[in-house]
Amino acid sequence: MADVLTISEVSRRSGVASSALRFYEQRGLIASEREGSGHRRYPRAVLRRIAFIVFAQRLGMSLDEISDELAKLPPHHAPSRRDWSRLSSTWEARIDERIAELERLKLGLTECIGCGCLSLDRCKLANPGDHAARLGAGPRYWMG
Ligand code: FES
Numbered sequence: 464m465a466d467v468l469t470i471s472e473v474s475r476r477s478g479v480a481s482s483a484l485r486f487y488e489q490r491g492l493i494a495s496e497r498e499g500s501g502h503r504r505y506p507r508a509v510l511r512r513i514a515f516i517v518f519a520q521r522l523g524m525s526l527d528e529i530s531d532e533l534a535k536l537p538p539h540h541a542p543s544r545r546d547w548s549r550l551s552s553t554w555e556a557r558i559d560e561r562i563a564e565l566e567r568l569k570l571g572l573t574e575c576i577g578c579g580c581l582s583l584d585r586c587k588l589a590n591p592g593d594h595a596a597r598l599g600a601g602p603r604y605w606m607g
């Protein structure tokens with residue numbers, strides 16, 4: 464198994480398009496080395512960084528936030544389990560927030576979500592006269 468991968472190999476294994484990998488690299492989220500021909504070569508450990516980036520984005524983290532998180536990892540060698548654990552407090556908090564959000568989303572499918580529509584019979588009880596508008600814009604009961 465090769466320790467160093469081409470951009471196509473990284474793309475194939477990670478499921479992330481080469482264009483996105485180049486973008487991540489421009490943003491400093493991942494790094495490659497150039498061989499004599501100028502082609503990018505990535506250490507195999509980059510696959511774990513990419514998996515982190517993809518899932519952090521799914522959790523709603525911005526690229527700046529992801530960059531701050533990845534900056535906690537050692538730049539010149541494959542991160543160890545301990546290195547990754549340094550990221551876990553932020554990561555776990557975001558996962559918990561996301562779980563709570565998805566739970567509210569699930570419950571809200573048939574309930575009043577406080578969006579101002581007043582279209583369900585339940586809205587009369589849950590959001591009389593669009594009381595939720597006082598909390599601000601959007602589906603306030605969904606937003607938590
Ligand atoms: S679902 Fe929109 S205000 Fe109740």
